[in-house]
Amino acid sequence: MSKQLTKWLAVIMLMSVFLTACSSTKQTIQYEGDSKMQATITVKYSGGEEVFNFEYGNLFRAKYPNIDVKLINNLEDEPDVLLLGFDEYGEFLDEGKLYDLNNVITDEAFKLEGMNQGVIDVLKERGRGKLYGLPPQFSNRALFYNKDLFDKYTIPYPTDGMTWEEVLQLAKRFPIEDGEGGLYTPSLGSLLSNMEEAKDLRRINTKDMKVTVNTDSYKELFETILDASESQALNIFGHDGFAKNDPFITGQSAMAFEYYTYLNNNIYWVKQERGEDFNLNWDVVTAPVDKSNREATPYFFIPTIFAVNAKAQNVQAAWEFVKFVNGEEFATINSRTTTNNIPTRTDYVFNPEGKRMEAFFSNLKMNRTLVSHSYYENIPISFLNAFHGIVESELKAAAVGVKTIDEALVSIEERGQQQLDKQLAEKSVEEGK
Amino acid sequence: MSKRLTTWLLIILLALIVLTACSSTPKQTIQYEGDSQMQATITVMYSGGLNFFNKDYGDLFRAKYPNIEVKVVTASPWSNIEKVLEEQKPDVLLLSYEDYVKLMDEGKLLDLNNVITDDAFNLEGMNQDIIGFLRQSGGGKLYGLPPYFGNTGLFYNKDLFDKYNIPYPQDGMTWEEVFQLAKRFPVEDGISGFYKNYLGALRYNMEASQGLKTVNPKEMKVTINTESYKKLFGTLLDAYQSKTLEVKDYGEDVYDSFITGKSAMTTESYYYLNNNIYWAKTDRGDDFHLNWDVAAAPVGESNREAAPMFMFYSIYAVNANTSEAQASWELVKFINSEEVAKMKSRTTTHAIPTRTDYMYNPEGKRMEIFYKNINMDWSLNYNRQDKRIPNKFNSAFSNIMNSEFMAASRGEKSVDEALQSIQERGQEELDKQLAEKSVEEGK
Numbered sequence: 001m002s003k004q005l006t007k008w009l010a011v012i013m014l015m016s017v018f019l020t021a022c023s024s025t026k027q028t029i030q031y032e033g034d035s036k037m038q039a040t041i042t043v044k045y046s047g048g049e050e051v052f053n054f055e056y057g058n059l060f061r062a063k064y065p066n067i068d069v070k071l072i073n074n075l076e077d078e079p080d081v082l083l084l085g086f087d088e089y090g091e092f093l094d095e096g097k098l099y100d101l102n103n104v105i106t107d108e109a110f111k112l113e114g115m116n117q118g119v120i121d122v123l124k125e126r127g128r129g130k131l132y133g134l135p136p137q138f139s140n141r142a143l144f145y146n147k148d149l150f151d152k153y154t155i156p157y158p159t160d161g162m163t164w165e166e167v168l169q170l171a172k173r174f175p176i177e178d179g180e181g182g183l184y185t186p187s188l189g190s191l192l193s194n195m196e197e198a199k200d201l202r203r204i205n206t207k208d209m210k211v212t213v214n215t216d217s218y219k220e221l222f223e224t225i226l227d228a229s230e231s232q233a234l235n236i237f238g239h240d241g242f243a244k245n246d247p248f249i250t251g252q253s254a255m256a257f258e259y260y261t262y263l264n265n266n267i268y269w270v271k272q273e274r275g276e277d278f279n280l281n282w283d284v285v286t287a288p289v290d291k292s293n294r295e296a297t298p299y300f301f302i303p304t305i306f307a308v309n310a311k312a313q314n315v316q317a318a319w320e321f322v323k324f325v326n327g328e329e330f331a332t333i334n335s336r337t338t339t340n341n342i343p344t345r346t347d348y349v350f351n352p353e354g355k356r357m358e359a360f361f362s363n364l365k366m367n368r369t370l371v372s373h374s375y376y377e378n379i380p381i382s383f384l385n386a387f388h389g390i391v392e393s394e395l396k397a398a399a400v401g402v403k404t405i406d407e408a409l410v411s412i413e414e415r416g417q418q419q420l421d422k423q424l425a426e427k428s429v430e431e432g433k
Numbered sequence: 434m435s436k437r438l439t440t441w442l443l444i445i446l447l448a449l450i451v452l453t454a455c456s457s458t459p460k461q462t463i464q465y466e467g468d469s470q471m472q473a474t475i476t477v478m479y480s481g482g483l484n485f486f487n488k489d490y491g492d493l494f495r496a497k498y499p500n501i502e503v504k505v506v507t508a509s510p511w512s513n514i515e516k517v518l519e520e521q522k523p524d525v526l527l528l529s530y531e532d533y534v535k536l537m538d539e540g541k542l543l544d545l546n547n548v549i550t551d552d553a554f555n556l557e558g559m560n561q562d563i564i565g566f567l568r569q570s571g572g573g574k575l576y577g578l579p580p581y582f583g584n585t586g587l588f589y590n591k592d593l594f595d596k597y598n599i600p601y602p603q604d605g606m607t608w609e610e611v612f613q614l615a616k617r618f619p620v621e622d623g624i625s626g627f628y629k630n631y632l633g634a635l636r637y638n639m640e641a642s643q644g645l646k647t648v649n650p651k652e653m654k655v656t657i658n659t660e661s662y663k664k665l666f667g668t669l670l671d672a673y674q675s676k677t678l679e680v681k682d683y684g685e686d687v688y689d690s691f692i693t694g695k696s697a698m699t700t701e702s703y704y705y706l707n708n709n710i711y712w713a714k715t716d717r718g719d720d721f722h723l724n725w726d727v728a729a730a731p732v733g734e735s736n737r738e739a740a741p742m743f744m745f746y747s748i749y750a751v752n753a754n755t756s757e758a759q760a761s762w763e764l765v766k767f768i769n770s771e772e773v774a775k776m777k778s779r780t781t782t783h784a785i786p787t788r789t790d791y792m793y794n795p796e797g798k799r800m801e802i803f804y805k806n807i808n809m810d811w812s813l814n815y816n817r818q819d820k821r822i823p824n825k826f827n828s829a830f831s832n833i834m835n836s837e838f839m840a841a842s843r844g845e846k847s848v849d850e851a852l853q854s855i856q857e858r859g860q861e862e863l864d865k866q867l868a869e870k871s872v873e874e875g876k
Contacts, residue, residue, distance in 0.1 A: 214828040230480060231507050389684020396685075400783045401480050401746055402583060402704045404529075406824045413828035414633040415682050418835060 029316045031107035031323075039317035040068040044079035056325055059333060063324065067317050078311045080318035082133075089133055089305045090126050098132040099308035099315060104323070105131050111328055115344045118364025119302065125366060133307030134326040137341035141259050141299040142284040142359045143167065149180060149254040158255065160286040160359060161294040164195050165224060167255065171233035174254050181235035184246055184253035188225060188236065188395055189388035194257055195221055198298045199290045203387065203416070206378055209424060211387075211416035214409045222395065222405055230399055244270055251280060257287065260360055263350075264338040284359040300364045303341065380423040390415045463543075463762045465551035473760035474502040477525040478517060480747075493776065494767050501760050524755040525764050526577075530745040533577055534570050542576040543751035543758060548766070549575050555771055559787045562807040567748070577750030578769040581784035584803045585638065585702050585742035586727040587611065588710075593624060593697040602698065604729035604802060605737040608639050608665070611698070612672045618697050625679035627672065628696030630689060632680050632838065633831040638700050639665050641741040643733035647830070647859075650821045653867060655830075655859040657852055666838070666848055673842050687712050694723060700730055702742070703803055706793075707781040729802040740806045746784055823866040833858045 045052050052071055060069065072079050084092060092098050105112055112120065119138050123131055143158055150157050155173050162170075171182025185191045196203065201221065205212045212218075228234050235253040237246050248256035249270055256262070271278045289296045306325060308318045324330055328345060335348035343349060346361045394408040394415075403411070479486040486505045494503065506521040514532045517523065518541070528536065536542050549556060556564060563582060568575050587602055594601050599617045606614075615626025629635040640647065645665065649656050656662075672678035679696055683689045687709045690696040701709075714721045732739050749768055751761040767773060771788060778791035785803050786792055794800045837851040837858075846854070 210832070214825050227507060230485065232485075386682070386684050389686065390682065393685040396708075397704065399480070400704075402702065402783055410824065410828040410831065411631075411633070414831045414835070415631045417828075417832045418631050418633075418680075419682055421836070421839070 029104055029319050031104045031109060033316045033320055035064055035320075036066055037064070037317060037320075038066045039314045040070060041080040041312075041314055041317045041321060042070045042072045042077065043081040043321070044073065044075065044083055045071045046073055056321075059330060060321060060324055063329075064317075064320060067320065069321070078309055080309055080312035080314060081321050082307045082309055084133065084305045084307055086126075086302050086305065089123075089307065092307070093127050093132045097310050099310045099312060099319075100130065101132060101134075101308060101319065101322070102130050104319060105134070110323065114328060114347060115326070116346050116361055116364065118297075118300070118361070119344050122302065122364070122366045123305070133305040134322065135302050135305045135344055136325045136330065137304070137339065137343055138361075139259065139299075139301040139303050139341050140297065140360045140364070141257060141287045143286070143288055144248060144256045144258055144262065144282055144284050146248065146251060146254050147281045147283060149174070149251070155254075157283075158285045162285070162288050163291045163294070164198055164288040165291070167288045168224065168228045168233050171228065171255060172231050174233075176232045179252055181247065181253050182233040182255060183228075184235045184237060184248045184256045186236070186238050186241075186246075187388070187392065188229060188234075189392050191228070191234065192221070192225055192388075192391060194288075195225070198288060198296070199292075200298070204379060204420065209378075209420060211413050211420055213416065214413040219405060219409055222398075222409065226395055226399055226405065229395070244273075249280065260342050261340055264340055268338045283355050285356065286359045286362075295363065295365070296367060297364050298367050300367060380420075380427050383420055383423045386419045386423070387416055390419065463545075463548055463759045465548045465553060465766075467759040467763055469498055470500055471498070471760060471763075472500040473757045474504065475524040475755075475757050475760050475764060476504045476506055476521065477764060478508045478512075478521075478523045478527040479505050480508065480527065490764075490768055490773070493773065494764060497767065498760075498763060501763065503764065518752070522752070522754070524752050524757055524761040526750045526752055527747045528577065528750055530570075530748065533567075533748045533750060536750070537571055537576045541753050543753045543755065543761070544574060545576055545578075545751065545762065545765070546574045548762060549578065554766065558771055558774075558790060559769070560789050560804055560807070562804070563745075563787055566807075577748040578765060579745060579748045579787055580769050580773075581746050581782065581786060583702055583704070583742075583744035583746055583784050584740060584807075585700055585730040586802055587698060587700050587730055588691060588705065588725055588727050589698045590691065590694060590696070590724065591726055592722075592724045593618065593694065597624075599697075601726070602728045604805070606728070606731050607734050607737070608642060608731045609668055611731045612668055612677060615672065615698060616675065616677045618677070620676045623695065625690065625696045626677045626698060628679045628681070628690040628699045630680070630682045632669075632835050635678075635680070635700070636665075636669065636831075636834065638730070638742065639669065642731050642739075643735070644741070647834075648819075648822055648826075648863065650819045653821075653863060655856055655863060657856045657859060663848060663852060666841075666852060670838065670841055670848060673838075687716075692723060703785050704783050707783050711781045726798050727802050728799065729805055738806045740804075743807050822863075823870050826863055826866045829862050829866070830859050833862065 043052075047055075049057075049071055057069060060067070075082075082092070082098070089098075104110070115134070116138070119135065120131070123133070123135075143162075145158050147157065153174060155170065158167060158170055167183065174180055174182040183191075195201075199217065199221065201217055203211060203213050203218075229236075235247045237243075239246065244266055246256070246266070247253035248258075249266055258266075267280065267282065270280075287297070287299050289298060306322045308315060308322055312318045326344070328348075331343050331345040331348040334343060335350055338350045342360050346357075349357045349361075351357045391412055394403070394412045397403040398405055398408040477486065479489075486503070491503055491505075494501070506517065506523050508517045508521070508523075508527070514526075514528065514536065518526075526536075526542075533542075548554070559578070560582075563579065564575070567577070567579070587606075589602050591601065597618060599614065602611060602614055612627065618624045618626040639645075643661060643665070645659075645661055647655065647657055647662070669678070673680070679690055681690060689699075689709070691699040692709055692713050699705075710723065710725065713723070730740070730742050732741060749765045751758060751765060755761050769787070771791075774786050774788040774791040777786065778793055781793045789801075789804050792800050792803075834855055837846075837855050840846050841848055841851040
C-alpha cells in the first residue's frame with residue numbers, strides 16, 4: 001500500500017481501538033475476575049468506616065487484597081457500589097441506573113438457589129423478572145415465647161399463623177399475682193403500631209394529610225388493646241430501647257414480639273454475659289397476623305440491597321464486592337456468630353440450640369410494607385412520637401372510665417390532626433428557609 | 434259445719450298455702466345487712482378486669498365477706514349491655530346513665546329502695562343532687578348507686594395572679610370574662626393567661642357552658658350560623674391571635690404549660706388532679722411549687738349557676754334475674770359505703786366520690802366547686818355524644834372547625850366567611866355520613 005494509505009489505516013485503527021475502549025458503557029463482566037486485580041471502588045455507605053470494615057471491609061480485603069474500597073456519601077459522585085432501600089432500588093432500576101447483573105448472578109457458582117426464594121421473588125417482581133441487586137440480609141419479626149412458663153401453667157404453646165387477637169387471648173391466661181404475665185410490650189402505643197401493621201391500618205391518609213383513626217376498624221383495635229390492658233394480659237415495660245432486662249429476658253413474661261436483632265442484642269448477649277445463670281428456655285413462632293390473612297408476613301422487610309451503578313468506573317471490581325457480600329463464603333463466616341439481620345442464605349442462620357428459626361424466613365411474601373414504604377416519607381417523624389403520646393393518654397382515660405371509647409377516638413383524631421397540621425406547617429417553614 | 438263444707442274449706446286453705454308458697458316470684462326480699470359469713474358466688478361487671486377489681490374493692494370486700502366469691506366480667510359501662518346481660522348474666526351491673534334508665538324501664542334491675550334508704554347506709558352522705566336526680570329518673574325509686582361522678586373546674590395559678598396583681602377568677606364567670614381576665618397577663622413575659630391542650634376540647638367546653646349545640650339531631654342540621662356561635666368563635670379567635678390563649682398538646686407528658694407555671698389558667702376535668710397535679714407532686718416532691726386552686730367551670734350569661742360539664746360515670750345496680758340478690762346487694766352497698774369512701778379518701782381518685790365529704794383534699798383547696806350547682810336535666814341533656822349522630826362525624830366536624838379557625842387566625846378569611854364555610858362543609862359531611870350509615874344499616 002501507499003505510505004499515505006497505511007498512515008490513514010493506522011489512524012483509523014487506532015481511533016477505533018480508542019473509541020471501542022472509551023464507548024464501552026456496557027462493560028461486560030465475568031462471573032469471577034482475578035482476585036488479585038488492582039482497582040479502586042467507591043461504595044455509598046453512611047454507617048462510618050469502622051462499622052463498614054467490621055461488617056464487610058476486612059473480610060473483603062482478605063480475599064481481594066488489591067481492591068481499594070473508599071466510602072462516599074454522595075450519590076452525585078456516582079459510587080460504584082450502591083446500597084439501596086427497596087424503594088430506591090425500584091426507582092433506580094426503572095431509570096436504568098443499575099447495572100444488569102443477571103448473567104453473572106445466575107452463574108452456577110454463585111448458588112442463587114441458596115438464597116431465600118421469598119426475598120429473590122420480591123426483587124424479581126420489582127425488576128420485571130430481572131435482578132439488579134441483592135441483599136445479604138433481610139429483616140423480620142417473630143413471636144418469642146418462654147416454654148417453661150407455658151409448661152408451668154399448662155398452657156399450650158403459641159403456633160405459627162396465630163392472629164394478634166389469639167395471642168392476646170393466650171396472654172390473658174397467665175396469672176399476674178406471681179408477677180408473671182402474658183405478653184411483654186414496651187408500651188400500649190407499640191402494641192397498637194404492631195397490630196396496625198398486621199391489619200394494614202393507616203392512621204394517616206397521606207394524600208390529604210388527614211388523621212384517620214375514627215373508623216370502625218380502629219375502634220375495634222382500640223377496644224382490643226384496652227381489653228388486653230385491663231385484663232392485664234400485657235406486661236408493659238418502657239425503656240429506651242437498650243435495656244437488657246425486659247420482662248421476657250427476666251422470665252416474667254411468657255411472650256415478646258421482637259425483631260431478629262433481639263437475638264443478637266438481647267438473648268445471646270445476655271447469655272454471653274451471664275453464662276450458666278441464664279436459662280431462658282425460649283423458642284419462636286411466626287409473627288402474629290390479622291385474621292383476614294393468616295399466611296401473610298406483614299413484618300418482612302428488605303432494608304438494604306447491594307447493586308452496581310450503571311455508571312461505575314470499574315464494574316468488574318464493583319461486582320466482585322456485591323458478589324462477595326452475597327456469597328456463600330461470606331455467609332459461612334458470619335454463621336459462626338449471631339448477626340444483626342437474617343442472612344438471605346438462610347441455611348447459614350446462627351442457630352446453635354436448634355430453635356424454630358424458620359419462623360423468621362419461611363413463606364415470605366411481598367407485602368404492603370415493601371410496596372409502600374414511601375408512606376412514611378411525608379410524615380414528620382416527630383408526629384409519630386407525639387401521636388403515640390396522645391393515644392396513650394386517651395386510652396388511659398378510657399381505661400379508668402372517664403371517657404367512652406367513642407369519645408377517646410374523637411379526641412385522638414382531633415388531637416392527632418391538630419398535631420399533624422402544626423408539624424406540617426413547621427416542616428414547610430423549615431424547608432422554605 | 435257440714436262435713437262437706439269443712440272439707441272444702443280445708444282444700445281451699447291448703448290451696449291458698451300452696452299458692453302463696455309457689456307464687457313467690459324471683460322478687461327475693463333482701464335485708465339491709467345480711468350475714469357477713471354468707472356463702473355465695475356472684476359475678477360483677479368491671480372495666481378493669483379481676484386484678485383491678487381486687488385492688489379497687491375485691492380485697493377489702495373479701496375481708497368483710499370471706500365466703501362470698503366474686504367473679505369478674507371485663508366490661509365497661511360503655512359496653513353493649515344487652516350482649517353482656519345475655520352472654521355473661523352478671524349479678525352486679527356497671528351501667529352508664531342511659532343504660533341504667535333503659536334497664537330500669539324494662540324491669541331488669543332489682544328494686545333496692547327498701548335497703549338503700551336504711552339509716553345505716555347514710556344515703557344523705559351522698560350528694561343529694563345526684564341521688565335526687567336518679568330517684569327522679571326512677572319515678573321516685575332508686576335502682577342503683579354511683580360511687581363517683583365527673584365534673585370540670587377552672588384551675589388557676591395563684592402565684593401568677595398575685596405576681597401581676599390580677600384578681601382571682603370567681604365562680605359563675607362567663608367565658609368572655611375568663612378571657613378578659615386572661616388577657617391581663619403579659620404575653621411579652623412568656624406567660625399565657627389561658628392554656629388548653631387542644632382546641633376541640635376548649636370549644637366544646639365553651640359550647641356546653643351556653644348549651645350551644647352545633648348540630649340539631651332531630652333535623653340533622655348543622656347549626657353554626659347563629660349569633661351566639663359567632664360570638665363564641667370571635668372570642669376564641671381574639672384570645673388565640675393575641676396569644677392570650679395557648680394551645681399546645683403535650684401528649685402524655687404531664688408537665689404542660691399550666692403545671693409548669695407558664696400559663697395562669699386552664700379548664701380540666703377532676704381527672705386532671707390525679708393524672709397531672711398530684712402526679713407531678715409525687716414525681717417532684719418539694720420541687721413542685723404550683724400554687725393552684727379551682728373555681729367553678731365558666732358558665733353562660735343566661736345561667737351563671739350551672740354545672741355544664743357534670744357527668745355520670747358508672748352506676749352499680751343488681752340484675753333483677755340474679756339468684757344471689759342478698760350477696761349482690763352487699764357488694765353494691767359496700768362499693769358505695771362510707772367505709773370504702775373513707776378508705777379511698779387517703780389518696781387521689783380519677784373521679785369525684787359521690788360521698789363528697791371524702792374527697793381527697795390535703796391542701797384545703799376549693800373542691801366544693803366540683804359539686805356545686807349540679808343542674809341535672811340541663812347537663813345530662815347537653816353532655817355526652819348524641820347517639821343519633823355518627824361518631825365519625827364528630828371528629829370530622831371538629832377538624833373542619835379547627836381548619837377554618839386556623840385559616841381565620843392567619844387572616845385568610847373573616848369570621849363570617851369561616852363560619853359560613855364550617856356550616857357548608859359541616860352539613861355536607863353530616864349528610865354524607867348519614868347516607869353511609871343508612872347504607873351500612875340497610876345491609
